[in-house]
Amino acid sequence: MVLELYRGGAHSGLISAGPLPMNISAAAVASPCTAAAPTSAPSTSGRQHGLPARELSIASRVLGTWRAAAPRHARPQPTESSRGSLQCRAAQANVHIGSLSSNGLRIGVVVARFNELVTKPLLEGVLEGLERHGTAREEVQVAWVPGSFEMPVVAKAMAKSSSFDAVITVGAVVRGATAHFDAVVSAATSGVLSAGLDSGVPVIFCVMTTDTMEQAMDRAGGKAGNKGYEAALTAIETANVLKSLAQKGLAAPGNNT
Ligand SMILES: Nc1c(NC[C@H](O)[C@H](O)[C@H](O)CO)[nH]c(=O)[nH]c1=O
């Protein structure tokens, strides 16, 4: 018997494919389509979605155990009503997904020189990703900064200039012998996040935060791929979905429209 914990939008609940164990009441099992949306913020007891926190936490644990143990054929099958409701709701949704074409997109890159052994191949990955999706290298503006700590101020200034549809930050912070790693990572992370939120322009976080140089190199074209290439696609898709929503009046225009 497998229990599937369903979380989707305003609905949550449990789909049961058989008898419930003693400690999960029938009340905890409901079609995700009919489960009452939470009527109020979770109380201090942690009660969410109309279910006692204890039952939810048990369900989550049980689900984890059962899913691991359940034979493939026992995977939970949504009930007819839940499947129907899911399909009906899916038919009603307006879905917005950004294309992966970078034609016409104005992309900026801020790259840290610190650990350039890593950041240079990451930058190469960014440029290759953009090139293969429609943006020539000569169209890309690349700004070099000393270290990851300096990336946010430049990224924010570029994002607020109304000259870019997305800005990609590229860095490599490798743990050393002191707590400086934590300071730099924290500053770079919050700074890059703020640059995007303050400008309304996607600012992509392509910053390796690793314990060893080998881990960083593995992600800059090594056995874990090139995170720069992935960051390019993230920038393209995010910029396109934001532009599309803004053009339809479904999102506030950032500094890029
Ligand atoms: N140790 C790393 C640094 N440190 C330098 C700082 O980013 C900053 O330039 C300095 O603190 C002056 O403000 N930077 C990295 O990008 N990666 C590191 O591993």
Ligand SMILES: CC(=O)[C@@H](O)COP(=O)(O)O
């Ligand atoms: C991330 C850093 O700042 C770190 O590489 C510097 O090394 P250390 O902590 O040994 O000074």
